[in-house]
Amino acid sequence: MSKTLIKIIGNTLNAVSYASQDFATSQAWKLFVTPRKGRIKDTELPFLDTASQGVITHNSTAIATYHWEGSNKTVLLAHGWESNSHRWETLITDLNTLDYNVIALDAPAHGKTSGKHFNAILYSECIDKVAQVYQPDIIIGHSVGGMASMFYQYQHQNPTVEKLILLGAPSEFTGVFERYVDMLGFNKRISQGLNDTVYKTFNKRPDYFSLAQFVKDVSTETLLIHDKEDKIIPYSDAELIIENLKKGRLITTEGFGHSLRKKEINSHIIKFITQ
Secondary structure, eight states: OOHHHHHHHHHHHHHHHTTOHHHHHHHHHHHHHOOSSOSOOGGGHHHHTTSEEEEEEETTEEEEEEEEOOSSOEEEEEOOTTOOGGGGHHHHHHHHHTTOEEEEEOOTTSTTOOOSOOOHHHHHHHHHHHHHHHOOSEEEEETHHHHHHHHHHHHHOOTTOOEEEEESOOOBHHHHHHHHHHHHTOOHHHHHHHHHHHHHHHSSOGGGOBHHHHGGGOOSEEEEEEETTOSSSOHHHHHHHHHHOSSEEEEEESSOTTTOOSHHHHHHHHHHHHO
């Protein structure tokens, strides 16, 4: 989405909010939870078709899963916003070489998973459904996939999960919200309306959803990898999380940005899970 279009949308909804705060807020919320990309591209099919594919149902969501079989421990992969399971291709290839049993899922409204809307809470529920079937020893999540993975472990305290790896994960939902509001230039009427929508939807205020707080109750060994030049999720989020992790380590990179799709990152991951 271009900066010009972002400005037009923000200004338009701000103007509408004076006539109907509820309508403007509902449109702002819809924009926030609706991914614009992340469905499977034709060029991504050849790799994904090397996996055994399945569907696990959670309420009305048909969760697409991919399984690369191996005799080693089971690794569950959760991608981030506007992405899909193909983002893990190089890591899956490396894990296959070591005979790990690899599972990936597409998030709601991403990849081949059904739905039009997405949020980290629903994503964590989908991770739970997939984990019930495959019983992962290790969960790796990128960006909001990392947030959803930790939220899952916080809620369920799954004893079979030995290790968690969070790549460029956000800590505070309030921070994600604030960056969205700032990007669109929404006024206080819409900003307050969005906060109220979160409460109505989840029965929790935005500040409840804090990995920095959740990790205080998670004893799972955890590796954080975050780039100092991440322009999507600030490095300070990783610092907030690591301060409260019981069993945690932070690897800081520079120049890899938010995606962290580099061989060096795969090497850090494999070293951590094989220790």
